[in-house]
Amino acid sequence: MAQSQELAELIRLHRKVAKLSRVQLAELAEVGKTVIYNIEHGKESVQLDTLQKILNVLNIKIVLTSPLMEDLQNTENEKG
């Protein structure tokens, strides 16, 4: 996934496009403003659930993929 720097800019970009200040985003996401500050300053060490709250507000989805999951997906579709 995104390196810390990328995550930082991803969040920042989405926040800016949404015309939100950090405090506003923090309030909407129901997290402290420090988290957003930290993330945007390249700190990769964020709780998954905290990040999720922020991503939800910004309409960003986390998708997990793997060869195994794709295989299972395919097998699922081939049944018949």
Add this chain to the structure above:
Amino acid sequence: MAQSQELAELIRLHRKVAKLSRVQLAELAEVGKTVIYNIEHGKESVQLDTLQKILNVLNIKIVLTSPLMEDLQNTENEKG
């Protein structure tokens, strides 16, 4: 993304398929075994970077998507 329960089973499934014990996975991922134990027991509160280490070993990718990103992607491809 996956709820905690789903993440738990996602990790467990991949670990099992890879024939790894928690301790082995922990060592490969260079994290404590407690983290894996916690995740597999449905604890959503995990550090992103810690989770990343585990997912790397299990060959699971985190992908972030959003309408905005897709728009930018499209605009990028339409240049010409």
Add this chain to the structure above:
DNA sequence: AAAATAATGCCGTTATAGCAGTAATTTATT
């Protein structure tokens, strides 16, 4: 089936993520 080996479960401790508050800086208003 006993012994040995391995895996899982759980606990006390420690480092730190996330918190609210305040200072500094930037932007908007008159």
Add this chain to the structure above:
DNA sequence: AATAAATTACTGCTATAACGGCATTATTTT
């Protein structure tokens, strides 16, 4: 261009994620 308003930066504090160690349970070997 002052003043006000808003945003960002930084700080000390607290709750807890992650750690290793030990106990328990499961699996394998003889």
